[in-house]
Amino acid sequence: MKPQVLVARNVFPEVVERLREHFEVEDNPGDRIYTKAELIERLKGKVGAFTTGSVMIDAEVLDANPQLRVLANMAVGYNNFDMAACTARGVLCTNTPDVLTETTADFGFALMMATARRIAESEHYLRRGEWSKWFYDMFVGSDIHHATLGILGMGRIGQAIARRGAHGFEMRVLYHNRSRLDPSIEASCKATYVGKEQLLREADHLVIVMPYSKESHHAVGAPELALMKPTATLTNIARGGIVDDAALAKALAERRIAAAGLDVFEGEPTVHPDLLKVPNVVLTPHIASATVATRRAMADLAADNLIAALGFGPNAGKPPTPINPEVMKS
Numbered sequence: 582m583k584p585q586v587l588v589a590r591n592v593f594p595e596v597v598e599r600l601r602e603h604f605e606v607e608d609n610p611g612d613r614i615y616t617k618a619e620l621i622e623r624l625k626g627k628v629g630a631f632t633t634g635s636v637m638i639d640a641e642v643l644d645a646n647p648q649l650r651v652l653a654n655m656a657v658g659y660n661n662f663d664m665a666a667c668t669a670r671g672v673l674c675t676n677t678p679d680v681l682t683e684t685t686a687d688f689g690f691a692l693m694m695a696t697a698r699r700i701a702e703s704e705h706y707l708r709r710g711e712w713s714k715w716f717y718d719m720f721v722g723s724d725i726h727h728a729t730l731g732i733l734g735m736g737r738i739g740q741a742i743a744r745r746g747a748h749g750f751e752m753r754v755l756y757h758n759r760s761r762l763d764p765s766i767e768a769s770c771k772a773t774y775v776g777k778e779q780l781l782r783e784a785d786h787l788v789i790v791m792p793y794s795k796e797s798h799h800a801v802g803a804p805e806l807a808l809m810k811p812t813a814t815l816t817n818i819a820r821g822g823i824v825d826d827a828a829l830a831k832a833l834a835e836r837r838i839a840a841a842g843l844d845v846f847e848g849e850p851t852v853h854p855d856l857l858k859v860p861n862v863v864l865t866p867h868i869a870s871a872t873v874a875t876r877r878a879m880a881d882l883a884a885d886n887l888i889a890a891l892g893f894g895p896n897a898g899k900p901p902t903p904i905n906p907e908v909m910k911s
């Protein structure tokens with residue numbers, strides 16, 4: 582009898598077939614969003630689970646399923662896992678870094694440009710049939726080239742955005758991060774480390790790429806927005822909850838900053854109603870990594886992790902991207 586695993590959301594059928602070579606798979610082709618009680622029930626008897634960022638795993642879910650050994654998240658972020666609870670119970674967690682870096686950076690740059698150059702706002706105007714003549718200040722925005730790019734969170738994706746800005750658009754790149762990067766990485770990104778306050782004050786375009794945690798909750802709220810230039814833009818491709826969406830909607834409505842581009846939201850897929858009312862924000866439904874090739878690479882990497890962590894395939898016992906490898910030693 583093969584070990585049992587749960588694939589908690591609908592994914593590429595080819596990837597589910599790969600998992601079936603090693604496991605009894607309960608999949609979710611109807612893509613139901615399980616309640617916590619349902620998730621607990623469906624995990625019964627399963628030693629592993631293939632999850633996405635919407636599948637919340639906490640101590641209660643784990644305690645109801647002490648047989649669970651491995652959680653393979655199809656996302657680089659893993660704030661849907663209570664990592665302390667997983668590690669304490671010896672549950673190995675994996676994520677999908679690297680394979681989405683360049684794709685996500687492309688999207689972050691695109692969202693920043695759409696925000697600065699008012700692409701969504703002007704498109705909506707055109708579709709409403711309001712375009713009757715050219716005028717000199719019609720949808721004037723702010724330049725990207727030679728402007729100051731401020732990156733909050735300088736991991737792999739932040740660095741990839743910095744490279745695009747510095748080398749492609751000759752931007753001045755400032756960054757703030759928990760720790761300062763190695764000088765060779767700073768040089769390759771042409772990026773200068775500054776304090777958070779200086780970053781907020783000097784950025785023409787602020788891009789948020791830091792991970793979500795209790796510590797980064799509302800890292801950008803009313804006091805931080807108040808430091809930004811009235812001409813500045815803010816782009817968030819990291820996680821909902823890092824920006825205080827209510828405070829941001831107010832700042833946008835009062836034009837205390839020029840515009841925002843948001844791919845992630847507090848409480849998504851619900852979006853703060855005030856954000857839907859302001860014109861100077863570009864809103865996208867958490868799609869920064871969404872290209873066919875990258876989503877497939879993420880699904881394959883999550884499957885590789887699950888297969889290897891449960892002792893199968895060519896990398897048996899050596900999952901490529903563990904988050905808490907310390908549990909493998911115990």
Ligand code: GLV
Nearest residue numbers: 655656657658870
């Ligand atoms: C997407 O948000 C991810 O974490 O991969």
